[in-house]
Amino acid sequence: xxxxxxxxxxxIKTRGQQVTLSCSPISGHRSxxxxxxxxxxxxxxxxxxxxxxxxxxxxFPGRFxxxxxSNSRSEMNVSTxxxxxxxxxxCASSLPSGGADEQFFGPGTxxxxx
Amino acid sequence: AQTVTQSQPEMSVQEAETxxxxxxxxxSENNYYLFWxxxxxxxxxxxxxxxxxxxxxxxxxxxxxxxFQKAAKSFSLKISDSQLGDTAMYFCAFxxxxxxxxxxxxxxxxxxxxxxx
Numbered sequence: 001x002x003x004x005x006x007x008x009x010x011x012i013k014t015r016g017q018q019v020t021l022s023c024s025p026i027s028g029h030r031s032x033x034x035x036x037x038x039x040x041x042x043x044x045x046x047x048x049x050x051x052x053x054x055x056x057x058x059x060f061p062g063r064f065x066x067x068x069x070s071n072s073r074s075e076m077n078v079s080t081x082x083x084x085x086x087x088x089x090x091c092a093s094s095l096p097s098g099g100a101d102e103q104f105f106g107p108g109t110x111x112x113x114x
Numbered sequence: 115a116q117t118v119t120q121s122q123p124e125m126s127v128q129e130a131e132t133x134x135x136x137x138x139x140x141x142s143e144n145n146y147y148l149f150w151x152x153x154x155x156x157x158x159x160x161x162x163x164x165x166x167x168x169x170x171x172x173x174x175x176x177x178x179x180x181x182f183q184k185a186a187k188s189f190s191l192k193i194s195d196s197q198l199g200d201t202a203m204y205f206c207a208f209x210x211x212x213x214x215x216x217x218x219x220x221x222x223x224x225x226x227x228x229x230x231x
Contacts, residue, residue, distance in 0.1 A: 048217030105159035
């Protein structure tokens with residue numbers, strides 16, 4: 001079974017631009033969570049989608065948004081990029097079964113904002 | 115709010131020896147899960163082991179085991195017979211159980227483990 005894939009793997013943008021990152025979950029997984037990883041703040045939860053609905057959200061500004069499609073693929077969008085948005089963005093998929101299902105992580109998208 | 119603390123930013127161990135990584139957490143919840151994830155230099159996050167809070171028995175997975183002390187809110191990871199491939203950053207993570215808490219892992223700051231030959 002193929003793992004979680006994320007595209008693109010690397011991105012360079014300038015301040016003020018917007019960016020869209022994509023995540024394809026493992027086949028059969030319906031929940032997708034997004035995380036931001038930075039050296040200073042560590043790993044922080046952005047949001048979680050299930051059946052095309054955002055079920056949970058972290059403490060990030062409204063510039064960070066996401067969506068999920070009927071095939072469970074998910075995208076996250078960051079508008080009006082700031083230097084501090086430079087980070088590794090990880091997505092993770094899980095079944096879920098109602099408990100704390102194992103989250104399977106993708107390789108991440110490294111975003112650099114200049 | 116829940117917090118997870120890993121007080122050891124870096125550790126090293128000789129190959130074939132045993133090492134223990136520490137993790138403490140703070141929560142007022144009773145229903146939750148705890149995890150240890152490994153992130154090697156390739157950056158791919160991999161689940162090492164998980165523990166359900168309602169289970170008293172400590173989880174084990176081959177060379178990896180945990181010491182879960184619920185009253186002390188402590189969740190340490192023991193790696194036995196360390197191998198070079200264990201070199202990675204290790205994250206302790208917490209997930210609250212129940213609706214409204216779906217899909218959200220709360221991570222500690224991580225411990226970088228280097229296994230030396």
